[in-house]
Every structure is written in structure tokens, then in C-alpha cells.
Amino acid sequence: MESILEKYSKVDNSEVKIWFKAAMVTDFPENGGACVKYKDKQIAVFNFKRKNSWYACQNLCPHTLEMILSRGMIGDDEGIPKVASPMYKKTFSLETGENLNGDLEAIATYPIKIENNFVYIGFSE
Amino acid sequence: MKTIIVVGNGMVGYKFCEKFIAKTPKTNFKLIVFGNEARPAYDRVHLSAFFENQDAKSLELAPRDWYTKNNIELITNERVSDIHRKSKTITTVSDKQFSYDYLVLATGSTPFVPPIKGIEKDGVFVYRTIEDLEAMLAYAEKIKSINPKGKAAVLGGGLLGLEAAKAVRDMGLEPHVLEFAPKLMPRQLDERSSDMLQNKLESLGITIHLNKATSQILGENGFIAGIEFNNEEKLAVDMLVVSAGIRPCDELAKTCNLETGIRGGVVVNQKMQTSDPEIFAIGEVALYNEMIYGLVAPGYEMADVAVEQILGNEEILMSAKIDMSTKLKLIGVDVASFGDPFVSPDEGHAIVFENKAKGLYKRINVSHDGKSLLGGILVGDAEDYNMLHQIYLNGMTLPENSEDLILGARGEGGASFGSAMDLPDTAQICSCESVSKGSICNSITNGTCNNLKDIVSHTKATTGCGGCKPMVVDLINETLKSLGKEVKENICDHFDYTRQELFGIVKIKKIRTFNKALDVCGKGDGCEICKPLVASIFASIYNDTPNKETSIQDSNDRFLANIQRNGTYSVVPRIPGGEITPEKLIVIGEVGKKYNLYTKITGGQRIDLFGAHLNDLPAIWEELIDAGFESGHAYGKSLRTVKSCVGSAWCRYGMDDSVSFAIKLENRYKGLRSPHKIKGGVSGCIRECAEARGKDFGVIAVDGGYNLYVCGNGGATPKHALLLAEQIDGDMCLKYLDRFLMYYIRTAAPLMRTAAWLDKLEGGIEQLKKIVVEDSLQIAKELEKEMQGLVDAYECEWKQAIENKEIKTRFKHFVNVDDKDDNIAFVPMREQKIPELRQ
């Protein structure tokens, strides 16, 4: 089971080799999330309309090891944009991936950009 | 830099690390910790929770990277095999060597397995580690597949044995407890309380065998098949859990000639030093005052003392007297014992209250002068444990009639002793984390802390066994009040209002979107607390279904289904009053078969279909709705079910057609969103087969009409509903219910069931009667109108969802492909399936 967690590691902007064209902007709910499949990975994508920002992170909740983060509610913790896992409400920073209400390992975050109404996610492989 | 080696990464070894880094700058010392188990330290006290969720991770005391972050080297799966005191080094089984300046032995204990003939057979287990539990679970499954009526015995009727008995019962085996002594929990209970406990356990299906000495384990081919007692009596069992006491793991100490006790344990002084002043022993391996203490609280204190000693604070010593009070943590069985439960006649006398019919036994031991409490036992109702325990610990003066301590709770009045605020400042409120009343109250008065969250992170109170939480909350609230601060339950950082206040603002300003609410009266971007709360307010005012603003709904509401532990969903169609036609039953069966769902009759008189992929939900509901079903709102904070008994239509005692009335009520309030879920019940007579008085509202047919009861609760804190009105007719009953429910919806705090709400309502049920029946606030008409508006606006949200293509796309697991979640896997279970276990 460790292996499934190891599939996901943070990608910095500078490491992006592939910009994956995921879906149309309108496919994603406003101020909410949806999940994108890329190869054997599941990536949660959030259209944080209130902040006018987009975020991408692993869909895997490191607490339950289930693919559910895209179904979580987003919001902010003292200004830090975050997502709450729908299972036990563990919250993670959408910027750094850090677990804000516990000691879980940080989740992997991915670069994201919008071009011509399409959402692109950055991967290193 | 000095090196401290900790041998053993159990509860106490971990606590040592935690206390150490809390007290010293990381750079001065290097901490190396060895653990024989594969996992980092976990919460053994709540080990039994593993049977419920098999979630080892949630028991973890701190994740691995906590150790790294704090510069602690954690080496698990590595037993320390030798200590070389001369060279101040240790070696491990894999022959690695490490030197130390200080050594801390926290090797705990192992279960004592008596040398009974045949005890080595397969199917005999001990109960100490997660691995033990995993092995038991696997074995129990095997047994059940061969013999669904399999039996398991537990050797030992102490605290742990009873916990193990409950665990094997939960595994689906028939539990038997074998105790050598003539009573259960011999160290904590007297015979009468043991009798009472025995009755209670037997009513839960646990058979108790007292005065039983086991002489051999029977069975062929190396598998256990039964047990033989000294009197040659036999008991056929398929499994045995040995819980006959503990033996300290002191081998390391023995081989390097540290002083140990005759019956084991490493001898320590008040500084937790062993006979070698540079070696400390703490937790269940330490023999202090010639005793091994099998509880975490003394272990944690030992850890604290060892830390202070190593840091040179030599004045900090272990308490001379160790408190061994305990409360059994079996769900549904209240048992506690504190101080000296037995007391000898020259020290004091016992006052005993017993009510066999109710299964209650309370005993307090009072000094002869009637001034101090020496100890006691509570069975059947341990609510007063915290307070009695505090009175005992702090030597507080007793009331003139000390029997009031256990009889004071007569009637509705509540206990006769004062509040937590009457305790002295030194009173230890949280014994797991040694937090005193003074430190809780002072951190509030001096402004360091302002609420429970602050107190928990500042003092760690409540983070051990959790038993102290009610008292901690009381202290915080009372202290805030005494400072003239309003104890305000603000929703979260985004709204400086209570739910009731926000409800009013939304209504008056006609706010209809979450963004608007934030802009008008909140700040920031919201969070997982305020979003669903505001959604619930919108639903209660405008009857907006969760399809309207999906991103602020709790995940269950967003997908109109309950998420299960593997990320699949459950489907619960409404079956009002529990009445269903054979045709509809067939449809449910067919849908279940087609989508390969696990089906179960719920405790709410309907059927739950589990394990649906998100992608399949719309298709499943399309078929159900086609057959005339509606959403059961099992996922929402809204009306669940109105249970009914069969009533006068069939039953020879029925005073009324309870099924018809239950259906009427369920249809009236279905879809009603509220601060928490609402449940109802209608019984046809006072035999109460629908358990209506366990519900938020309950109706019982009587001669001359209905009796209406409100604010009952099953669940975690059961309460019987209280009488609101007597002998009223059906229409009046609806009127009162409309008023009652609407008033609750307007005024309750988030996630507060009606029972808790009534507890907080000033004036209690009498006040509620005034408002609902006598209309003392002159709002009855308004409440009825609001309710009628909501009833008229009802729409099945699943129907909305499947009829609207846009809504339907919400249920795709991926936005870019049509695949289902490939991370989901099932395993078979009794001809159906359940989610595969995660590590």
C-alpha cells in the first residue's frame, strides 16, 4: 500500500516537462473540485473562483488511502487555501500540500495553468 | 552532545520523546529510539477500536516524520538484545552497536500466558499488539466459514479480559469469559457489583464462568477445540484469548544485572532510576513501590519524571501514591472504580445503593468521621465518576449526608455536589496528561487561551483517554463566564456569529448564495465548517435542495449519498413508516443484483444498498425512481425515518393505526433540512414497539388520542423523549410538531440533536411546553406557516438530479474520461461483498 502513496510527488513549476491538457474550464465546478486521470494517476483539480486561482494535487487522501480529495470542500485557513478530505475532514494546504490540522505527510501538488479555456496540469514525466 | 537511547517505542516510550522535545532545545541531546514492533508507537489503550475500522493509522501516536522532524532517530523492527553497562553501549539483534549517555528502558510488558497443557495450540491468542488483533480477526473469519456459530473463550475476567470478550463478540463469535476468582474484575469490584456487571454482560450475550480453573486445552492436530476445567467439566470453543495478567519485559535488565523484583520488573526509585543511575526504567517494565502499574497515566508521569531527571531537575519526583482508579470503556457497560474500592472496617464504612431492576450499583467508602471519601464502585451508571474521583483525589470535604453523593441524582434534579469550579486549583483534571484545574483556568484568565481548541493545543488535556473532556469543557466555560466573557459559540473563523444569529441575518437580508453571505457578514473564503452550515440554513429557509449550490454542501449532500470507508456510496430509498409492497421489494432486490451492491436492513426500518460507484448512482436512482421510490435523505442533516409498529391494523393491542400516522408524518417532514438529523416514531400503544421515545419526536397512541414526546435520542448519549402534550388528536399533533421542529431549526447550534438542544434550553421541557403548546412567545402561527411553506416546496432531489443532464455529470469520477475509480476493490463476505482492507 505504501507504493500507491509513492506514486505522487510534488512537481515544481521548473520541473514541468509535460503540460497535460485535462479538460475545459467549464467542466469544473466553481469553488469546488473534480478529478482528472493522467496515465495511472488521479489528480484533484480545484477551481477556486473566489480567489481566482486554480490548484491541482493528488486525489489520494493520505489518511484513508482513498481517491477522494477532489470531492472535498475547499476554503481557507487564515488565508491559506485548503481542501478538507470528505472522509474525516483532514485539511491540506492547496499551495504547499501541508496537512493543516494534523501530522500527516504533505500531499503532492502540481502546477496548473489555463489557456484558451482549457485546464493544463504540469507533470515531470 | 549527549545521547539518550530509549529502548521500546510503546505508549510510554513515545511519551518520553514527546515530553523531552517539548522541554529542551533539540541541539543538546541526540535521541535514538528502538522499537521491536514494525510500526511507530500507537495507542494501545484504544486497541479495540481496530476491530471496528481496522485502521492502524488512526491509532498512531505520531507519524514517522514527526520523529524525523524532531531530530529523533526511530529504528523500528529492531530488538535491543544486550546492554553493556561498562562501555555504556547496547547491541541489537542484528548486531549493531550504539553508545549512550543515558539509557531509558520502556520495554513495557507482555501478556502472561499460564503454563497450561495444550496452550501452544493454534487458535490461542493474546491481546496486546495490532498483529495479535489481525491474527485473531483472520482466525475468526476462518472459524466462521466452517462454523457460523463458533465460540470463543477469554481466559481472565479482568478489565482487559472483558474488553477482549466484547471484541470477540463483535467478531461474530459466541463469547465466554473464564475467571478463576469468584467475581469479575477482582481488583476493582466487590461481589455485589460483580453480580450486577455479570447480569449486564450476560444480557449482551457474553456468558460468564466464575470459579473456573482451566486445566488443559483440548483439540487434535494442533488446533484448539475446547477447554477442560479442574473439575473435569468441559467447554467446546474454537478460539481462546488469554488475558491473565502481564509480565514486565525485564530480560534486558536481568542479563546486565540491574536489580529486578522477585516477580519481575526493573526496580526504580522515585527518580525512575534503576540500580544503575544512568539507566532509567518507565512504564509497565518499571517496578515502583513494589508494584507494576498496568495503566498509562502512571506511565506518563514516570516518563515526565525521567525527562526532568535527565535535564537535571532533580526535585521532580514520582508521586508517592499512585492513583489506580479506572473506568471500563466498553460501550454500553458503565463500570468504574476509584480509590480503595473495598476499605477495611477500621478505616471507614461503605454506603451502598442498589437497584437490581435497573442494573444499578453504587458504593462509596467514607471515613468514619464522614468527612472524606476513600473510594468507591459504580456499575450501571458511571456518570458521576469524574466528580467522585476528583472529590477522592483532592480530599474534598463531603456534604453532611454523604449518601447524597450517590443518591443526589434522584428525580430530574441532578447530582448534589457542586460544579467542577469548586475543585481546588491543584486538582488533576486530565490524569493522562497531568493537567491541573489551575493550569486550565489560569491559561484562560491570563489570556493565553480562549477556547477548548487553545486549551487542547496548549496543555494537551483530553488527548489521552478523553475521559476528562466534559470536565475540561465545563471549566473553560465557567471561567470565561466568570471573566464576564460571553461564552459564544462562533461558527468558525469566517463568521463571528452563532448559527442562530446567522440564521436571522440570512433571513432578514434575504441572502441566497454563500458568496453573498461571506461578503455581507463574513470574511475570507469559507471552510468545511461554515459552508455546509450555511447550506443547511438556506435549505431551512428556502427549501433549496443540495442541487442548488453544490460546492458548499458536505460531500455526502453534494453527491446525495453517504460516502463509505472505501470511497463508494450507499443508496437508501425512502420507505415511509417501514411499509413496503412486495413489488417494491423486488425492485430493490433487482437493483442490488444488477449493480452488485451489498444489501442490509437498517436500524431505521428500511434497506441500505452499499458499495455503489459514484458513476453508477444516477442510473441506480433512475431505476428506483421509475419504480416510485424517492430519496431517503440518509446522507443529509434532515428527516431520516419515522419508525412505526404495525399498530391496530393487525395488532390485537393497537389503539390506533400507527403505520398510517407514521407514513403521514414521514411524508410531511421528508427532505426537511435541520441542524442535525431528525428521527421520529409512532407506536400503536404503550408497549412502544416502535421505540418512539428514543426519537427526536415520538407519538404513542393512548385512550383518547396521542401522547406526543419530544427530544429523545438513541446514539451516543441515549435519552428518553419527554412528554410535550397528552391525549391530543392527529391535527393538533401535527401543529405542535410543526412548531416544535421549526423552533428547533431556528435556534439550535450546528450538529446539535434535539436532546442536547433541550438540555441547553433555559427552563427545559416546561419552557418548551410554554412556547409550543401555550404559544408564550406568540410565534406559533409564524412557525406553522414557515413549516407549511417548506412542506409545499418539497421536491425529491434525486429526481431533480437524474432529470437534469448538467446535474448528472456531477457523478463522474473523472472529468476527462468515463472510467470508474480503479483504486476500489472488494472482498467477499457471506455471499455478498465488503471493501478490501487498507493497511
Ligand code: SRM
Ligand atoms: C445504516 C444504519 C446502520 C444500519 O445498518 O442499521 C446507520 C448508518 C450510519 N449512521 Fe446511524 N445508522 C442507522 C441507524 C441509526 C440509529 C437507529 C434508528 O434510527 O432508529 C441510531 C440511533 C438513534 C438516534 O439517532 O437517536 C443511529 C445513530 C447514529 C449516530 C449517533 C447520533 C447521536 O445523536 O448520537 C450517528 C453519528 C452522527 O449522526 O453524528 C450515526 C451516523 C451514521 C452514519 C451516517 C455514519 C457515517 O457518516 O458514515 C452511517 C451511514 C451509513 C450509510 O452510508 O447509509 N448514526 N443510527 C442505519 C440507517 C437507518 C436509516 O434507515 O436511515
Ligand SMILES: Cc1cc2nc3c(=O)[nH]c(=O)nc-3n(C[C@H](O)[C@H](O)[C@H](O)COP(=O)(O)OP(=O)(O)OC[C@H]3O[C@@H](n4cnc5c(N)ncnc54)[C@H](O)[C@@H]3O)c2cc1C
Ligand atoms: C487492549 C488493551 C487495553 C488497555 N486499556 C487501558 C486503559 O483503558 N487504560 C489504561 O490506563 N491502560 C490501558 N491499557 C494498558 C496500556 O496500554 C499500557 O499501560 C501502556 O501501553 C504501557 O506502555 P509501555 O510503553 O510501558 O509499554 P508498551 O506500550 O507495551 O510498549 C513497549 C514497547 O517496547 C517494545 N520492546 C520490548 N522490548 C524491546 C526491546 N528489547 N527492544 C526494542 N523494543 C522493545 C515492545 O515491542 C513494545 O512496542 C490497555 C492495554 C491493552 C493491551
Ligand code: SF4
Ligand atoms: S452504522 Fe452506525 S453504529 Fe454502526 S458503525 Fe456506522 S455509525 Fe457506528
Ligand code: FES
Ligand atoms: S484524563 Fe485521559 S485524556 Fe484527560
